[in-house]
Amino acid sequence: MPEKRFRTPAGQRILAAAEELFYDRGITAVGVDLIAEHSGLTKRTLYNQFGSKDHLVSAYLTERDRRWRSLVHDTVDACDDPVAAVTAPFDALRAWSRTNTRGCAFINALAELPDPAHPAHRIAADQKHWLLNLFRKLAAAAGCAQPATLATRLLVLHEGALATQPLALDTLPESTRLARSLVRASLRNGGPEGTHR
Amino acid sequence: MPEKRFRTPAGQRILAAAEELFYDRGITAVGVDLIAEHSGLTKRTLYNQFGSKDHLVSAYLTERDRRWRSLVHDTVDACDDPVAAVTAPFDALRAWSRTNTRGCAFINALAELPDPAHPAHRIAADQKHWLLNLFRKLAAAAGCAQPATLATRLLVLHEGALATQPLALDTLPESTRLARSLVRASLRNGGPEGTHR
DNA sequence: CGCAAAGTACACTGATCTGTGAACCACCCA
DNA sequence: TGGGTGGTTCACAGATCAGTGTACTTTGCG
DSSP states (O other), rough: OOOSSSSEEEEHHHHHHHHHHHHHHHHTTTOOOHHHHTTSOOOHHHHHHHHHHHHHHHHHHHHHHHHHHHHHHHHHHHHSHHHHHTTTHHHHHHHHTTTOOOOOOHHHHHHHHOOEEEHHHHHHHHHHHHHHHHHHHHHHHTTTSSHHHHHHHHHHHHHHHHHGGGGGGHHHHHHHHHHHHHHHHHHHSSTTTOOOO | OOOOOOOHHHHHHHHHHHHHHHHOOOOTTOOHHHEEEEEEEEHHHHHHHHSSSSHHHHHHHHHHHHHHHHHHHHHTTTTTTTHHHHHHHHHHHHHHHHOOOOOOOOHHHHOOOOTSHHHHHHHHHHHHHHHHHHHHHHHHHTTOOSSSHHHHHHHHHHHHHHTTTGGGOOOOHHHHHHHHHHHHHHHSSSEEEEEEE
């Protein structure tokens, strides 16, 4: 059962418990017994619903990705100014970080699951490509010069702020400021500074 | 045995095997039996030398930190231009990435070891603080305006390039270009762009 | 009523994990 | 020559892990 569109209420509760535990304590460190216990359901139900721990891990990452994209879309849509919309993912990250302080779930998952054949790799790669592409589209829509280059820079800033988050260095505000200034600069002159040569 | 200054040859070989396996496959996923087998030594020797897997993990991170700092120091020292020296860690990262393609070992370790009491947390936090402070000192030495703010931005770019490395997006070149342009901008006018307000 | 789907209770398998005990061996050096 | 240090061999303990088999109960619905 690689994917499942409609999940039973018990399946949803198990997935919710898995999301919390996997993110907070790490995927390998959390056993299926613990997930069953935290969800109030039985291990048998877990296996009836998800088939294996690997499939549950995939469902965890897929669901988290869905929630994150939904938040970013909402934040972008709430911007009436197309220039402000370019850095809307940074605003979404600020809100997201209030309840998620253990860094990026996908980077963390890749750290624990080095096998490139594991579905987690595709999910993680897809998410970052999606964000890169979103930055590019938003930059182009705002009339930024060289949207591809700008998008790469914004992605690096975004991931850098996210990666340093567990270290409590409070890098997000400065990253956001720099991101906004890069967008402004790409509107003022014919391209972001430092691109020539 | 929390630290050990002088290690026996067998201890060095075990540590070398542990470094490779922990980084490539993840800490939790690698057992002590596998490390013993890869090093050609016995599990008994491993425990005689390191006492526990946790201590071996600490030794792994400490040794990796030492090698990375050594590379950065050498790269900085090889710069005759103090302005180029500010972004020398990005050049060091380029060389480092040729053989280390699984991202930051410390971020990865934090993902697997969520317990803040684990020594890995202190080692990882120390490393990032060290790099942030190095950026600050190099920026000040080069005459950059607002070296603290610049250092934070450079650290975010550095960590962003490192975090996205396993995703094969090739973000390091663009991160390095942007880092250099930020340094240049902080020399030209009274501070990096976008800092006012 | 009768059936099927969803979930429970619980024992259990086989593998793997960290860590230990104890006897033994090779080498170096006083 | 005789310890002492460093390493080996190998069995083993105790815990935990993913995953299964089976019989039972509940609930909703035709």
